[in-house]
Amino acid sequence: TRLSEDHIKLAIQKDGRLTEDTRNLLRTVGLHFESYKQRLFSICRNFPMDILYVRDDDIAEYVAEGVVDLGIVGRNLVVESDKPVTEIMPLNYGHCSLKVAVPAESGITNIEQLSGCKVATSYPVTTSRFFQERNVDVNVITISGSVEITPALGVASAIVDLVSTGSSLRLNDLVAIDNVLDSQSVIIANRDSLVNDHKAAIIERLLTRCRGVIAASE
Ligand code: ATP
Ligand code: ZN
Numbered sequence: 635t636r637l638s639e640d641h642i643k644l645a646i647q648k649d650g651r652l653t654e655d656t657r658n659l660l661r662t663v664g665l666h667f668e669s670y671k672q673r674l675f676s677i678c679r680n681f682p683m684d685i686l687y688v689r690d691d692d693i694a695e696y697v698a699e700g701v702v703d704l705g706i707v708g709r710n711l712v713v714e715s716d717k718p719v720t721e722i723m724p725l726n727y728g729h730c731s732l733k734v735a736v737p738a739e740s741g742i743t744n745i746e747q748l749s750g751c752k753v754a755t756s757y758p759v760t761t762s763r764f765f766q767e768r769n770v771d772v773n774v775i776t777i778s779g780s781v782e783i784t785p786a787l788g789v790a791s792a793i794v795d796l797v798s799t800g801s802s803l804r805l806n807d808l809v810a811i812d813n814v815l816d817s818q819s820v821i822i823a824n825r826d827s828l829v830n831d832h833k834a835a836i837i838e839r840l841l842t843r844c845r846g847v848i849a850a851s852e
Pocket of ligand 2: 689690
């Protein structure tokens, strides 16, 4: 089996929080494809599309570069990547928010009080833009994981991190004081693919199938 020129390509997260819901969506809209944990791609048997399995951090870039036509990824990563891609459909799963949080005992209740402070995050682009737009001068420190422990370590006074239930904040005695971004899983498209007649027609067929399923999930 080889990837076909006539097919569009879709990148999805290989192994993570969005993987199961994404596979389920694709099956629910009627796509038939094999999936083994180790494989790098699948070919749909009944639809002109190939599915590539990648790290979620790479999806926006692959879509922007035209390595794939479509991607399914959290909006948080699309915004952070700052790549020229088009969000074409929210999928109503993977809901979370990027929030500013501080130690509960800090007494800090608004972001103006963070002026001159260190803010740790895995989302430096989005975080810097957020504080700049609000004219609050902070020192953004980029951390790749376990951001929520940095205030206890004295690394930062505040964090900007993804929150879904809030249990991770509570566990670390942190409280949210502001909202940076609301996120969910979305389909993004390469801009050239959207104006290619052949590809755009396949993309529209896929979106039509997804619309019905997503409407039913709301
Ligand atoms: P990969 O190995 O593909 O790089 P990852 O570990 O970076 O995966 P996951 O933890 O699987 O990423 O999260 C994928 C996406 O799930 C996030 O980018 C976000 O959109 C969404 N998400 C939903 N709830 C949460 C949450 N509580 N914490 C983190 N991400 C969440
Ligand atoms: Zn990732």
